[in-house]
Amino acid sequence: MKIITNRLRGLSFTAAASLLLTALPAWAVDPFTLRDIRVEGLQRVEPGTVFASLPFRIGEQYNDEKGSTAIRSLFGLGLFSDVRLQVNGDVLVVIVEERPTVADVSFSGIKEFDAEVLKKSLRDVGLAEGRPYDKALADRAEQELKRQYINRSMYAAQVATTVTPGERNRVNLNFSVIEGDVAKIKDIRIVGNQAFSEATLRNLFDLDTGGWLSWYTKSDRYSRAKLNADLENLRSHYLTRGYLEFRVDSTQVAISPDKQDMSVTINITEGNRFVVSSVALQGEYLGKEEEFKSLVSLKVGEAYNAEDVSRTVKAFTDYFGGFGYAFAQVEAAPEIDRVNNRVAFVLRAQPSRRVYVRRINVEGNNRTRDEVIRREFRQLESAWYDSDRIRLSRDRVDRLGFFTEVGIDTEPVPGTNDQVDLTVSVAEKPTGNLSIGAGYSQADKLSFLASIKQENVFGSGNYLGLDLNTSEFNRQFVLSTTNPYFTADGISRTFDLYYKTTRPYDAQGGDYEISTPGVGVRFGVPFTERDTVYFGVGAERVKVDEGDQLPEAYRGQGGTYLPATIGWARDERDSALVPSDGRLQRFNTEFGLGSDKRYVKLSYQFQQYVPLTRQYTLAFNTELGVGKGMGGEPFPVLRNFYGGGLGSVRGFEQGTLGPTSAVIGSTTGETVNIGGARNFVANLEFIAPFPGAGNDRTLRWFGFVDVGNVFGESQKVDFGEMRASVGVGLSWISPIGPLRFAYANPVRKFDGDRIQKFQFQIGTSF
Structure with a gap:
């Protein structure tokens, strides 16, 4: 028997291979034909894994070069800490020693993280249950855990690893963590400012030295990413106010010896304030110089504004893109006069070449089907590149509400000079929504509202919703489903199925009940990119069980209702969840068809959001409604508008404003x-x-002011009868949905009004 290699325990693969090659002459054997190959030392690794890595088979010739290659291959698997080859006649014996396998990974002392989160981060560095273990891997794992804590400003965190051998060459790893306290920002200094006070500049930052809500905002925890964003806000503040040569010279972040306090110092140079003296165009503008001049945002005689420069360059680029020039180059070159603090701009343009869109690719949609995204696109494949249509397409995909991020990248097609591919990248978000509301009044007592909605069922883009009202006196069940692309042209179809019951508010003796089962179908027709018109028809059967305490107005209201609706909607808000700019309008007309109840009901809603500053918004909402009976009949009471409470005049109990009826x-x-x-x-x-x-x-x-009331069909809208309230509220985008609290004080009320000062609801606006 002859040993071909020495033990290479503890060496890296590279070191082992180098040692093998240098010692090869001492181990040389004469080439021979292999009669058999045996493997010894395996515990968990399958023999086939070893045989598959060997560069020779039984019946083939063996030599030293193949032996060296075999050792390199086996070490390269990362499964063995020792590999030896022995020759016994014409039999080769492969002797291996397996590296230990990680049997379990556990943590002790962790409070800041969930254990699964940390396990995932360790898997990214190669340490996980079932994988081979070595000391270098454990060291990398320790560093990764410390990095995770540093990302949360816990610089004092200490990590110790305990390795416990187990049976079958397995080990259990325990990471013992002493987390320590969070390092908090104690001081933020800005040095070099003269035009603006340090307090004004610090207000631009999301990072701060903490306040009584820092436990929620975590704004006093240092983050390099947040600091970079704050520096961009600082830079933008100066560059939009004429300071063309502003710069951040340096940023120093110091941590105290006990790793508990941090200090941030930002050194800046403001430079002089410049005024725009002139704007000129140079280059090729497709013979449309006047159209391009109308897109210039820079204003001669006013302070330099970097946003105006960026807006102008983007407008030029987009305008070129509308003609198919996807790679147009536009440069705003400043000519600075430092003596007079003036700057002249020369806008140089080169449209380059016109291109087609070859292919549109979609990525990131793990749940949502491709067709749901593609059908929103107005830019078509094999058509001229059109930046306006691409931008509109991106906005339409974003307005679906299925994604947290939507981006479109333009990539040249290799080997061509007139084609590009578009890649649509999306980041999906949960599209299910649970909304819960509650209120308390002397009449309804404690009542609950709940709805479960899924806006993207099975990734199809279809909507499915279930609404429940469990009030003791007003209960309802509503099931709705919407297919936004019932036709290929984007006509939507909605089915509604509902069952509603109403009982008397007086729980001491009333036992009447109004039940309303119904069904409806609606179609939405997009007339423009922002305007949709809705058509619908329904049928419901109203049954009035005339027991005690029946309001006189409800007598005779039973029968068959055949409502037909025509509506229009336009949503131009910047966000449906937390809007700060834009407008929302809705108009709806409902007609009562059939012989039992004939009427017309009109309603209009208008919302406007006005951004006062980056932080403050003024919001206005108004709703108007009118109903009229047809054919000499009065307007059906069961189709009335209701006022008071959330969504109307806060501070008054839900639905208690307006006319009343005597009880039979x-x-x-x-x-x-x-x-x-x-x-x-x-x-x-x-x-x-x-x-x-x-x-x-x-x-x-x-803070809010509400004004409103409800009037009967024969009454005039009397502003002297309006109710009004003022109050304050809290809006919180909580983990379970948008939550709004409101405390209202009625400032205009009348005898008999039912007051409810505190109200809240999840999943509502205004």
């Missing part, structure tokens, strides 16, 4: 609210960051 058989003159055929509501809100929350838009407070 009442000896005390009791009345109940029945709503009215005419409705007016106006809301004004001032929205601001919550104190201590900095620029966090998920937590904001608002």
Whole structure:
């Protein structure tokens, strides 16, 4: 028997291979034909794994070069800490020693992280249950755990690894962590500012030295990414106010010896304030110089504004793109006069070549089907590149509400000079929504509202919703489903199935009940990119069980209702969840068809959001409604508008404004609210960051003024009868949905009004 190699325990693969090659002459054997190959030392690794790595087979010739290659291959698997080859006659014996396998990974002392989160981060560095173990891997794991804590400003975190051998050459790893306290920012200094106070500049930052809500915002925890974003805000502040040569010279971040306190110092040079003296165009503008001049945002005689420069360059590029020039180059070259603090701009343009879109690719949609995204595209494959259509396509995909991010990249096609590919990248978000509401009144007591909605069922883009009302006196079940692309042209179809019951508010003796089963279908027709018109028809059967305490107005309201609707909607808000700019309009007309109930009902809603600053928003909402009976019949009471409460005039109990009806058989003159055929509501809100929350838009407070009332069909809308309230509220985008609290104080009320000052709801606006 002859040993071909020495033991190479503890060496890396590269070192082992080098040692083998240098010692090869001492191990040389004469080439021979292999009669058999045996493997010894395996415990968990399959023999086939070893045989597959060998560069020779039984019946083939063996030599030293093949032996060296075999050792390199086996070490390269990363499964063995020792490999030897022995020759016994014409039999080769492969002797291996397996590296230990990780049997279990556990943590002790962790509070900041969930164990699964840390296990995932360790898998990224190669350490996981079932994988081979070595000391270098454990060291990398320790460093990764420390990095995770540093990302959360816990610089004092200490990690110790305990390795416990187990049976079958396995080891258990335990990472013992002493987390320590969070390092907090104690001081932020800006050095070199003269034009603006340090307090003004610090207000631009999301990072701060903490406040009473820092436990929620974590704004006093240092983050390099957040600091970079703050520096960009600082730079933008100066560059949009004329300081063309502003720069951040350096940033120093110091941590105290106990790793608990951090200090950030930012050194800046403001430079002089420059005024735009002139703007000139040079280059090729497709014979449309006047059209391009109208796109210039720079204003001669006003302070330099970097946003105006960027806006102008983008407008030029987009305008070129509208003609198919995807790679147009536009440069805004400044000519600086430092003596007079003036700057002249020369806009140089080169449209380059016109291109086609060869292919549109979609990536990142693990759940949503490709067709759901592609059908929103207005840029077509094999058509001229059109930046306006591409931008519109991106906006339409974003407005689906299925994604947190939507981006479109343009990539040249290799080997051509007139084709590009578009890659649509999306990041999906959960599209299910659970909304819960609650209220308390002397009439309804404690009532709950709930809805479960899925806006992207099975990734199809279809909507499915279930609404429940469990109030003791008003209950409803509504099931809705919408196919937004019932036709290829984008006509939507919605089915509604519902069952509603109403019982008397007086729980001491009333036992009447109004039940309303119904079904409806609606179609939405997109007339423009922002305007949709809705058509619908339905059928419902209203049954009035005339028991005790029945309001007189409800008598005779039973029968068959055949409502037909025509509506219009336009949504131009910048966000459906936390809007700060834009407008929303809705108009709806409902006709009562058939012989039982004939009527017309009109409603209009208008919302406007006005951004006062980056942090403050003024919001206005108004709703108008009017109903009219047809054929000499009065407007059906069961189609009335209701006022009061959330979504109307806060501070008054839900649905208690407007006309009342006497109760049949009442000896005390009791009345109940029945709503009215005419409705007016106006809301004004001032929205601001919550104190201590900095620029966090998920937590904001608002002050509001509400005005409104409901009137009967024969009544005039009398502004002297309007109810009004003022109050404050809290808006929080919580993990379970948008949550709004409101505390309202009625400032205009009348005898008999039912007051409810505190109200809240999840999943609502205004």
